[in-house]
Amino acid sequence: xxxxxxxxxxxxxxxxxxxxxxxxxxxxxxxxxxxxxxxxxxxxxxxxxxxxxxxxxxxxxxxxxxxxxxx
Amino acid sequence: xxxxxxxxxxxxxxxxxxxxxxxxxxxxxxxxxxxxxxxxxxxxxxxxxxxxxxxxxxxxxxxxxxxxxxx
Numbered sequence: 001x002x003x004x005x006x007x008x009x010x011x012x013x014x015x016x017x018x019x020x021x022x023x024x025x026x027x028x029x030x031x032x033x034x035x036x037x038x039x040x041x042x043x044x045x046x047x048x049x050x051x052x053x054x055x056x057x058x059x060x061x062x063x064x065x066x067x068x069x070x071x
Numbered sequence: 072x073x074x075x076x077x078x079x080x081x082x083x084x085x086x087x088x089x090x091x092x093x094x095x096x097x098x099x100x101x102x103x104x105x106x107x108x109x110x111x112x113x114x115x116x117x118x119x120x121x122x123x124x125x126x127x128x129x130x131x132x133x134x135x136x137x138x139x140x141x142x
Contacts, residue, residue, distance in 0.1 A: 013138030015131040024131060026138055040111070040125065040135075054111065054125060060086040060095060064111075065139040067084030067097055068132070 008047055009036045021045040029055070079118055080107045092116040100126075 010028040017023045022042050029039040038061045041053025056064070081099040088094045093113050100110040109132045112124025127135070 012142065013134070015134045016128070026135065052123065052125065054123065057087070061139070063086045064097065068136040068139065071083065
């Protein structure tokens with residue numbers, strides 16, 4: 001079976017926690033030993049299981065910050 | 072075939088545009104006529120096709136703003 005290698009390099013923040021203990025987090029994640037990217041995603045408590053999410057570039061993250069501060 | 076009814080109520084901002092014209096956007100989207108929710112997602116230029124994304128609660132969005140401003 002194919003597998004994705006990943007490492008959560010830095011936990012930047014937690015947006016929410018649901019009833020099952022899964023957390024929606026902003027992290028720096030390295031995928032397949034590549035340089036880490038920002039990643040907004042749902043994770044199980046132990047980071048063993050991941051849910052849906054988005055990988056964001058530096059530019060997208062700073063643009064998102066601008067947008068949120070302009071709201 | 073099953074379908075999802077959705078309406079982009081407000082385009083809050085664009086994070087990026089890729090070579091194919093798809094945009095990563097923060098929107099207020101109403102799904103199946105329910106009250107609109109914040110939604111971070113990839114969309115084709117005409118909003119006819121959607122890619123992966125996350126629906127965010129008000130609380131998650133304001134927490135995300137806090138996190139980004141603390142970085």
